[in-house]
Amino acid sequence: MKIDFIKTICPYCGCGCGIILEVVDGNIVKTLPDKDHPVSRGQLCIKGWNAHEFVHHPDRLTSPLLKGKNGFQKIPWEQALDIAAEKLKAAADKYGPDAVAGLSSARVSNEENYLFQKLIRTGFSTNNVDHCARLCHGPTAAAMARALGSGAMTNSIDDFVGADLIIMFGSNAAETHPIIMGKIYEARAKGATLIVVDPRRTEPAKNADFYLPINFGADIPLINGMMGHILDNGLEDSFFVTERTQNFEAVKKNLASWPMDKAVEISGIGPNMIAKVAQLYAKAKSASIVFCMGITQHSCGTANVHAICNLAMLCGQVGRQNAGINPLRGQNNVQGSCDMGALPNLLPGYQDVTDPGVRSKFEASWKTCLPSTPGLTVTEMTGQAGDNVKAIYIMAENPMMSDPDINHVRERLKKLDFLMVQDIFLTETAQLADLVLPGACFAEKTGTFTNTERRVQLLRKAVLPPGEAVDDFTILNRLAQKLNLDFDYKNPEEVMDELATLVPIYGGINFTRLESAGLQWPCPSHDHQGTSFLHKDNFSRGKGLFVVPDYTPPREMPDPEYPLVLVTGRMFCHYHTGTMTRRSKTLSQEAAHPFAQIHPDDALALNISQQDSVRVSTRRGSIVLSARLTRDVRPGSLFIPFHFAEAPANALTHEALDPVSKIPEFKACAAKLAKEESKEDRKHDSRKGQDI
Numbered sequence: 001m002k003i004d005f006i007k008t009i010c011p012y013c014g015c016g017c018g019i020i021l022e023v024v025d026g027n028i029v030k031t032l033p034d035k036d037h038p039v040s041r042g043q044l045c046i047k048g049w050n051a052h053e054f055v056h057h058p059d060r061l062t063s064p065l066l067k068g069k070n071g072f073q074k075i076p077w078e079q080a081l082d083i084a085a086e087k088l089k090a091a092a093d094k095y096g097p098d099a100v101a102g103l104s105s106a107r108v109s110n111e112e113n114y115l116f117q118k119l120i121r122t123g124f125s126t127n128n129v130d131h132c133a134r135l136c137h138g139p140t141a142a143a144m145a146r147a148l149g150s151g152a153m154t155n156s157i158d159d160f161v162g163a164d165l166i167i168m169f170g171s172n173a174a175e176t177h178p179i180i181m182g183k184i185y186e187a188r189a190k191g192a193t194l195i196v197v198d199p200r201r202t203e204p205a206k207n208a209d210f211y212l213p214i215n216f217g218a219d220i221p222l223i224n225g226m227m228g229h230i231l232d233n234g235l236e237d238s239f240f241v242t243e244r245t246q247n248f249e250a251v252k253k254n255l256a257s258w259p260m261d262k263a264v265e266i267s268g269i270g271p272n273m274i275a276k277v278a279q280l281y282a283k284a285k286s287a288s289i290v291f292c293m294g295i296t297q298h299s300c301g302t303a304n305v306h307a308i309c310n311l312a313m314l315c316g317q318v319g320r321q322n323a324g325i326n327p328l329r330g331q332n333n334v335q336g337s338c339d340m341g342a343l344p345n346l347l348p349g350y351q352d353v354t355d356p357g358v359r360s361k362f363e364a365s366w367k368t369c370l371p372s373t374p375g376l377t378v379t380e381m382t383g384q385a386g387d388n389v390k391a392i393y394i395m396a397e398n399p400m401m402s403d404p405d406i407n408h409v410r411e412r413l414k415k416l417d418f419l420m421v422q423d424i425f426l427t428e429t430a431q432l433a434d435l436v437l438p439g440a441c442f443a444e445k446t447g448t449f450t451n452t453e454r455r456v457q458l459l460r461k462a463v464l465p466p467g468e469a470v471d472d473f474t475i476l477n478r479l480a481q482k483l484n485l486d487f488d489y490k491n492p493e494e495v496m497d498e499l500a501t502l503v504p505i506y507g508g509i510n511f512t513r514l515e516s517a518g519l520q521w522p523c524p525s526h527d528h529q530g531t532s533f534l535h536k537d538n539f540s541r542g543k544g545l546f547v548v549p550d551y552t553p554p555r556e557m558p559d560p561e562y563p564l565v566l567v568t569g570r571m572f573c574h575y576h577t578g579t580m581t582r583r584s585k586t587l588s589q590e591a592a593h594p595f596a597q598i599h600p601d602d603a604l605a606l607n608i609s610q611q612d613s614v615r616v617s618t619r620r621g622s623i624v625l626s627a628r629l630t631r632d633v634r635p636g637s638l639f640i641p642f643h644f645a646e647a648p649a650n651a652l653t654h655e656a657l658d659p660v661s662k663i664p665e666f667k668a669c670a671a672k673l674a675k676e677e678s679k680e681d682r683k684h685d686s687r688k689g690q691d692i
């Protein structure tokens with residue numbers, strides 16, 4: 001018997017915890033926590049502890065699949081890659097370069113993302129490459145890059161422990177970033193004040209010193225109310241505002257149109273509470289803001305993030321070790337996939353594709369001519385599928401579950417000339433594909449992931465992929481050969497070395513230096529130790545920019561026909577479209593079935609009891625799932641996690657987009673609820689009844 005212990009990184013959330021895979025005779029039998037890991041230090045959440053459970057699942061894709069008249073049939077790799085190259089090229093030749101589009105992924109390595117965007121840009125001469133960051137922290141990237149010069153978390157995860165005050169806007173980190181929540185609780189145990197702003201009474205809300213049950217989409221009014229109070233009472237940091245920022249006068253003028261009673265009316269938070277948290281935040285020695293999808297997934301998402309930046313700059317609570325603005329990045333490698341330029345307007349390292357100087361640097365290295373106009377975003381690609389866009393290559397994303405209004409997405413994807421999906425399972429999206437390529441998962445590859453605190457970390461191969469499945473790095477290289485492109489990298493390390501020459505923030509990073517604890521970018525040179533917090537003496541853009549945030553309410557408000565507000569999001573033991581966690585025995589046992597959180601008053605009015613089958617409908621579609629009655633949601637609202645394919649929340653969601661970042665409004669639309677008279681005996685999960 002051969003036993004190995006392989007140190008690597010958890011494949012789920014952006015905390016980027018260290019795990020050790022125990023491998024017996026080529027099979028992973030256990031996941032253990034890594035005591036030496038700089039972030040997790042021997043701790044993991046339930047997903048991390050069970051990270052190996054999907055790896056050897058019999059549903060794994062084991063060979064390329066081509067769709068024919070009688071469904072999918074297995075084909076050899078050579079044939080699959082020939083078809084892939086031929087079909088993608090045919091679309092570009094017939095309809096022009098922008099008829100091809102690619103979805104890259106926050107689940108795969110930096111090196112794979114780098115190759116993917118290089119393949120799309122150099123292979124088809126289009127910037128039509130994007131990924132799920134668009135659905136996630138797109139507004140953060142847009143607003144923080146504009147206001148501060150960088151869209152990343154300003155501080156490190158450990159820095160939370162030293163903060164005197166932490167205010168969380170729209171983040172349920174106890175379920176979504178559990179290891180970070182642990183650090184926040186550690187700070188609280190040491191005396192820090194915890195303030196939580198969320199329409200739902202989440203676990204962080206229950207453990208907060210001050211909980212603000214805000215109205216949906218009303219964060220700008222709340223923050224404007226706080227800023228008005230701070231200015232009226234002279235609590236601002238005028239030295240910081242004068243020395244380090246610009247355009248404050250415009251924001252100050254705008255605040256004149258936000259008297260306290262207007263902030264109170266729209267946000268639903270009382271004047272004393274607004275005043276109290278404003279004072280605490282302004283007066284704290286070091287205050288840290290945490291924010292997540294409750295802020296970004298709104299049609300005013302970018303403006304929401306500007307409001308947060310304004311508040312922090314007004315009080316000088318940014319640019320210090322324990323004070324900053326911290327968007328918790330969601331996916332294991334979403335920071336990295338953005339860093340790698342899997343974005344339609346930016347080349348690797350956030351270098352603008354419209355800048356001729358930038359383009360010529362990449363053109364010289366890649367020996368090619370690059371397109372200069374920004375490409376399409378995720379939602380634009382699917383929105384234009386069948387019209388301008390004729391062929392889409394999707395690597396490691398599942399838009400048929402994760403995009404808004406999936407009934408519409410399905411219709412659109414079906415209109416394509418060619419859809420190719422590269423995944424580890426036959427997902428809802430892969431089922432629609434003409435060609436499916438079997439990739440390898442995190443445990444079967446080397447490379448790097450960059451976590452939410454900008455820490456670039458090594459991923460180590462523990463086992464072989466199943467059957468003929470091949471890692472995404474190899475697939476991309478082989479496809480590049482078929483497309484006659486000028487690249488064929490020997491290993492991921494070579495990609496990182498090339499990246500370091502082109503991307504200054506990764507300039508000092510190489511695989512050898514990452515061996516022990518990884519490195520936090522910016523790391524510009526080989527003698528640089530990495531950067532734990534940003535914007536110390538200057539903002540990355542020079543002066544911090546105040547921007548007037550235009551408040552707009554959610555695009556679809558409740559009405560007599562659809563009287564409830566539907567919020568969608570996550571729960572602890574499942575991850576996104578469920579392809580991995582729902583194939584984990586342990587995690588599935590924790591939560592096996594889809595449910596909607598409903599307030600008991602709404603349930604009573606409709607004669608709905610705990611665990612009844614209910615139908616939730618919107619103008620886009622309807623789903624049937626089980627009722628979970630809880631006072632954690634407010635009357636007149638529903639919360640549904642989007643992990644369950646049998647009751648997909650995105651059959652209900654709305655396509656309304658934030659005009660700047662193009663993120664969909666996943667966090668609010670109008671819905672109705674009815675008891676479903678079903679004969680079916682619905683199974684119940686282990687949390688039966690405990691919520692009410």
Ligand SMILES: Nc1nc2c(c(=O)[nH]1)N[C@H]1C(S)=C(S)[C@@H](COP(=O)(O)OP(=O)(O)OC[C@H]3O[C@@H](n4cnc5c(=O)[nH]c(N)nc54)[C@H](O)[C@@H]3O)O[C@H]1N2
Binds near residue numbers: 170199293
């Ligand atoms: N277990 C688990 N962990 C995950 C993931 C997962 O799928 N499962 N996914 C990862 C990814 S990619 C991401 S992006 C993160 C997301 O992590 P989070 O953003 O923490 O998760 P969500 O459940 O989407 O939403 C957070 C909260 O926003 C609140 N909210 C809704 N509307 C508003 C509003 O108008 N204002 C305010 N202030 N709050 C509002 C919701 O009630 C919800 O509690 O999680 C990451 N971690």
Ligand SMILES: Nc1nc2c(c(=O)[nH]1)N[C@H]1C(S)=C(S)[C@@H](COP(=O)(O)OP(=O)(O)OC[C@H]3O[C@@H](n4cnc5c(=O)[nH]c(N)nc54)[C@H](O)[C@@H]3O)O[C@H]1N2
Binds near residue numbers: 424642653
């Ligand atoms: N209603 C609603 N919808 C949402 C959200 C919400 O809050 N509400 N949140 C949005 C957000 S923040 C996000 S980030 C998106 C996430 O949306 P997606 O990225 O589409 O969701 P995932 O389930 O993470 O999809 C990743 C896919 O990659 C595959 N995969 C995993 N590892 C590998 C690998 O190494 N190689 C290959 N080839 N495949 C791999 C998985 O099997 C899976 O099919 O969802 C968005 N959609």
Ligand code: SF4
Binds near residue numbers: 012
């Ligand atoms: S907190 Fe995130 S990275 Fe850490 S073990 Fe849990 S899912 Fe994995």
Ligand SMILES: [Mo]
Binds near residue numbers: 135
């Ligand atoms: Mo996300």
